[in-house]
Amino acid sequence: MLSLENISKSFGEKQVLNSIDMTIESGSPVALIGPNGAGKTTLFSIIAGFMKADRGVIKYNNIKLPDASQFGQLAVLPQDAQLDPRFTIEKQLRFFARLQGLTTKASRHEVSRILELVGMEGERRKKPLELSHGMRKRVCISQALIGRPSLVLLDEATAGLDPLHARSIRELISGLTDDVTFILSSHDLSELERLCERVFVFSGGKLTQYLNVNDASLDNVATTKNTDFLTLRMRSQLSDEIVTAIDNMVDVHAITATQNREYLVEYFTSDESFDVKLLKFLREQGYEYQQLYNGKTLENQLFLDE
């Protein structure tokens, strides 16, 4: 059980976290959601020990963190962290495993198991820069799974990934939920909705809501049943013709320009590879996308809809 008592953090004048109290029992995945600046990443960083809270106490299994006895029990995928480009991923993962107390032989077996789990056993002798962005993300997730931790924090695990890689990471997480309690943060509501049963909503540095997917209250946040959303952030503005062409696609229910170069596409969920088809269409028309979220971005979901 992870418990946070009265966690507060300020950067200069700006209060980023304001007296956060929450308890997370072991079990199904938990989502932390909130718009940019809500304090999710700061909270993750404080739980992981990357920075100190100004006030408050964090306990994991009744042990006050940080504590060396919890190394290997609590794992984190930090946002934007990279492995050392000079060493092969196997060498670095084995080093992490050995730091967690595994013997040389055990660390070799553990790294093989982890790399197989994330589908990267063939890339073990490669250095991080020889891998694609999606694969690097997988390696970073694999380091969080070394030594079978009981709690894993994933901060924006699928951010910046193409739909196929994002989907495979979601599948990986889904396959591990029996043994590991995941705490995830993401802008992608539909992703969290698919993975998590428990949801903590943050806004302005405060914990504003706790929701459970089985509760009726989540209906306010959930998307419609038969359609799903894609949020596209393009490198350039789409022409009116292209917007109309997308709107006329068989799978598309509606497309709305939400802000400059950002579009919300509502599509029928019967087609699982709709996102791939849409991106292919846009590429053929000479448009590059900057970011793609499965679902509405949280800003769209919680605020623009109001």
Next chain:
Amino acid sequence: MSINRVFMFCQFEFNRFLFSKRGIIALICYLLIWSVVLVEIVSLSADVLRSSNFSEAMRQLLGEAGFAKIIEWSVPELVFYWVVAVFSFPLLAVFSSADQLCSDKARGTMRFLTLRATRTEILLGRFIGQISISASFILISIFAVLTLILYKGESSITASALLCGTIFFHLLMMVVPIIAFMTLINTFSTSSKQTIVYFFLIIVLSYLIIGLTNEYLFADAHYAQLALPMVYWIDRAQLSLSAFNMWGIPLIQTLAFLILARIQFGRSAI
């Protein structure tokens, strides 16, 4: 604190240095420079010191430079080895220890490490790893000069070996506070280049300010030099220091720099 994890960081630091482009270039340069130094300077100068025609002039020259104590050594090769080593190893230590923490912090790799080890273990492991690297460099050059002495066969090998032992510890005492100071700079710098620039800036500006203050404002200001890693560098090269200044000051400095580094590293967000 786990000694085992400190040892693992120390070992990995060694690999990190040797596998980096900077490390390989440093190693190649080091071997090339020392080959030239040993053959062209140490060996030839020792021959000059031995020859009856130039011996007196050479002794006078070194004496003028403050190396009177060193000239008394029974092995001329080591006299010149010392003169070169005492100026080159501290600089080598500055460059080789420039990236103990900063690149890992900038890249985010440090986050993976702090999930598995305390900041004290990381800091200490990296620091000891850097000492091992510098000690290895010193030892390689000492073995090379011993080989040269053995090859020439003009000096007692026992006397040479004993002197080499003394030289090794003196050189180590010079580089250890420098490495600890680099550890401290690493806690707030963001790249190895920045660390090196900060090092030279801090040293040059501090000596300048202390010198001016001592001259015009406050006569005892020179004691502030004791807080700097390269204090008494010349006196140490001339072996004209008291035992406390020779051994005590570097150890106290090292401890102080490491404590400050730990405090700063512990407070900073990574």
